[in-house]
Amino acid sequence: MSPAKVPARQRLLEAADRLFYSEGVHTVGIDRVIEEAGVAKGSLFYNFSGKDDLIAAYLAGRDHRRRDRIAKFQHGLDDPVHKLLAIFEALGEAVAEPGYKGCPFANANAEARPGSVESAALRTFRDWMANAMLSLCEDAGYAHPGDVSARLCLLYDGAVAGSNLDAQPQAVGIAKELATMVLETAPRR
Amino acid sequence: MSPAKVPARQRLLEAADRLFYSEGVHTVGIDRVIEEAGVAKGSLFYNFSGKDDLIAAYLAGRDHRRRDRIAKFQHGLDDPVHKLLAIFEALGEAVAEPGYKGCPFANANAEARPGSVESAALRTFRDWMANAMLSLCEDAGYAHPGDVSARLCLLYDGAVAGSNLDAQPQAVGIAKELATMVLETAPRR
DNA sequence: GAAAATTTAGACAGATCTGTCTGATATGCT
DNA sequence: AGCATATCAGACAGATCTGTCTAAATTTTC
Numbered sequence: 001m002s003p004a005k006v007p008a009r010q011r012l013l014e015a016a017d018r019l020f021y022s023e024g025v026h027t028v029g030i031d032r033v034i035e036e037a038g039v040a041k042g043s044l045f046y047n048f049s050g051k052d053d054l055i056a057a058y059l060a061g062r063d064h065r066r067r068d069r070i071a072k073f074q075h076g077l078d079d080p081v082h083k084l085l086a087i088f089e090a091l092g093e094a095v096a097e098p099g100y101k102g103c104p105f106a107n108a109n110a111e112a113r114p115g116s117v118e119s120a121a122l123r124t125f126r127d128w129m130a131n132a133m134l135s136l137c138e139d140a141g142y143a144h145p146g147d148v149s150a151r152l153c154l155l156y157d158g159a160v161a162g163s164n165l166d167a168q169p170q171a172v173g174i175a176k177e178l179a180t181m182v183l184e185t186a187p188r189r
Numbered sequence: 190m191s192p193a194k195v196p197a198r199q200r201l202l203e204a205a206d207r208l209f210y211s212e213g214v215h216t217v218g219i220d221r222v223i224e225e226a227g228v229a230k231g232s233l234f235y236n237f238s239g240k241d242d243l244i245a246a247y248l249a250g251r252d253h254r255r256r257d258r259i260a261k262f263q264h265g266l267d268d269p270v271h272k273l274l275a276i277f278e279a280l281g282e283a284v285a286e287p288g289y290k291g292c293p294f295a296n297a298n299a300e301a302r303p304g305s306v307e308s309a310a311l312r313t314f315r316d317w318m319a320n321a322m323l324s325l326c327e328d329a330g331y332a333h334p335g336d337v338s339a340r341l342c343l344l345y346d347g348a349v350a351g352s353n354l355d356a357q358p359q360a361v362g363i364a365k366e367l368a369t370m371v372l373e374t375a376p377r378r
Numbered sequence: 379g380a381a382a383a384t385t386t387a388g389a390c391a392g393a394t395c396t397g398t399c400t401g402a403t404a405t406g407c408t
Numbered sequence: 409a410g411c412a413t414a415t416c417a418g419a420c421a422g423a424t425c426t427g428t429c430t431a432a433a434t435t436t437t438c
Contacts, residue, residue, distance in 0.1 A: 005435085008385065024300030026215045029425055040386045042429090047384090051426065102299075106354060110291075110299035111213030126354055150351075154363055157354070158347030162339075165295060165315055165346070174343055178367065194405090197415065218395055229416040230397090236414090240396065 008043040015039075016058045022099055025055050025108050025118065052117050055108070059121035062104045067128070069093065080139035081183050084152060087133070088176040091156065095163040095172055102164030129153070143187040151182045197232040204228075205247045211288055214244050214297050214307065241306050244297070248310035251293045256317070258282065269328035270372050273341060276322070277365040280345065284352040284361055291353030318342070332376045340371045 015037035019028040030051055034041050048054045073086040073093075094100065101107065105122040112118035133152050137145035155175040162171030204226035208217045219240055223230050237243045262275040262282075283289065290296065294311040301307035322341050326334035344364040351360030 023302070026300045027302065030427090031425075041388080041427090043385055045427070106350070107299040109354075110296040111215045113212070113216065122354065130355070150357065150359060151363055151367065153355075154347035154351050154360055154367075155343070156347070157350035158343035158345070161295070161346035161350060162343050165298075165311065166319070166342075168339065170339060171343055174340055178340065178343075178371075181370075182367075219397085220395075230418080231399090232415055234397070 008037070008039045009047040011037040011039055012044055012047060012054065013057060013061060016054055017061060020055065020058050020108070021062075021101060021104050024111075025058070026111055030054070056117040056121065059105060059108060059118065063121065063125050063128075066090075066094070066125070070132075080136040084133065084136050084140070084183065085176060085179060087152075087156065088159070088172060088179055091159060092172040092176070095159075095169075100163060103160050106160075129156075140183075141188050143189045148182065148186045151186075152179050155179050155182070197226070197228045198236040200226040200228055201233055201236060201243065202246060202250060205243055206250060209244065209247050209297070210251075210290060210293050213300075214247070215300055219243070245306040245310065248294060248297060248307065252310065252314050252317075255279075255283070255314070259321075269325040273322065273325050273329070273372065274365060274368060276341075276345065277348070277361060277368055280348060281361040281365070284348075289352060292349050295349075318345075329372075330377045332378045337371065337375045340375075341368055344368050344371070 012033065015033050019033055019036060030041070030044060033054070034044055044054065048057065070087055070090045073090040074083045077083050077086060105118070105125050108118040109122040130149065130153060133149040134145055137149045137152075140148075142148045155178050159171045159175035162168040162174075201222065204222050208222055208225060219230070219233060222243070223233055233243065237246065259276055259279045262279040263272045266272050266275060294307070294314050297307040298305075298311040319338065319342060322338040323334055326337045326341075329337075331337045344367050348360045348364035351357040351363075
């Protein structure tokens, strides 16, 4: 029967995702990861070039899943304003998951050396998000799309921080409400 | 003559402040701190019980200076609404300093174990800030002071994140502008 | 079924980090 | 002067962490 044997690489990624996100990429050593994954140490270095590579893969997975989640909430919507608000709804789903600990990229970057894989992953995600918001604001026909998207980004970040640092359950709702106000009052071309 | 010999404890705190803030409390070892401070290793353990104690002292200093800075910007103001906005002006001064890297408490906490000195310091500061904003909102006579202060806190956090993660120089200005809007439109008792 | 790819268990090297200890020396107080 | 306090320089112990290596077993692929 053998219950569908999961490859070592996947088990490592799942364990790394749990441990790195909940306790930090620095505080968790590879010994804990391989123990949680139930995998031999050699398999880690067979599948990844080292711990940095595993960290990069963990962050890439987070990046991918976050984009997927946002796409899911935007699916079927036409109005760019609705698509912008859907980003906040996606965040609402994320912070409601048990063990939410804030932005994995910001957390990993908080104690990372410049030029590390952590800071590269942070840049990738932040730039993608800023760009996504900006082009939706352009599509919506705002007179100053950069100003509007900067406000939305600030509200998004504030909601992440409040949900994480204060376990404030209303934070996302507040951010979405303020975002709605911004989107309704900003001048259009 | 001897140029006013600075005690080892103070030099250690100054070096720890620079290194811990710019590179992280985990990534910087005590050897780097004592080297930067120009102090013998024994002096560190003579003045502090261990690295955790040094970290706690570093965070306590940051806490103290932040409260001082806010008090400085609030000095002479009577109107609680002006005092609330002064918090954002204080943040504007902080993010303009070279080497700004975001909230030292959030950064240190990002990779800290629960129950650590880092998370205790984070809680102390967050609770103080939330309380300060709340009581000012009460003084201002808002019908729902908790709602108003939650919005201001979110804007504050968003400005910190944008200034740090994106080096967005306008973030604090945007937050203050949105805070003004919140304070002007919120219903008063 | 043979060859290639993957996984295992664990010992080991090498680096790093916190903290201790010793013994000499500086400084400050009275 | 004398005594407690503070500092210095550096060796050392003990823990931890990343990464390597070996040799065998298992799984996949063709």
